Amino acid sequence: DSGVTQTPKHLITATGQRVTLRCSPRSGDLSVYWYQQSLDQGLQFLIQYYNGEERAKGNILERFSAQQFPDLHSELNLSSLELGDSALYFCASSVGTGFTGELFFGEGSRLTVL
């Protein structure tokens, strides 16, 4: 158990809809990272938050947004969903701001868009 909790584990929805994925980091970790893993693109970094502030941005679409709340949990909002958004979405956490510390991954949220 990594200590990182992601909900929901599975989600099936239709094109055009909006979903919210939630991540609770390991106790004491201030950074939360979101990643997308699809069959054709592999793992891609989406966005990082550190102590409530956006710290780094990767290949995140404009239809997607995220935030980190004062209790350090984070939400990833995906809107106007398309078939191609079907993927595993992982959250990871770490103590520091960069990627130079150990990363702890959640189990992932599997999104299926029909």
Add this chain to the structure above:
Amino acid sequence: KNEVEQSPQNLTAQEGEFITINCSYSVGISALHWLQQHPGGGIVSLFMLSSGKKKHGRLIATINIQEKHSSLHITASHPRDSAVYICAAVNMEYGNKLVFGAGTILRVKS
């Protein structure tokens, strides 16, 4: 060309064999991670390296910053080592973002 390249893409080994997975990168990095992903999908961080060598149990990871190359070795491989192994480089040139290799699918047969 991808910024992070892994080889081989697929690897089948017999139990007990010594295994090497390679990762090369074309950008300046501040660190490199090796990750393990089991068939269920969960990802576990194995190593984070910025220089030299690290060992944990039967796993050894090395990095040569000048040659832009890292290797993950598994000694005395076991069927439970069957997983996807992913290297991920911390790309300094884009504000320390993590760039992933495509992964190596390892199957260890008993």
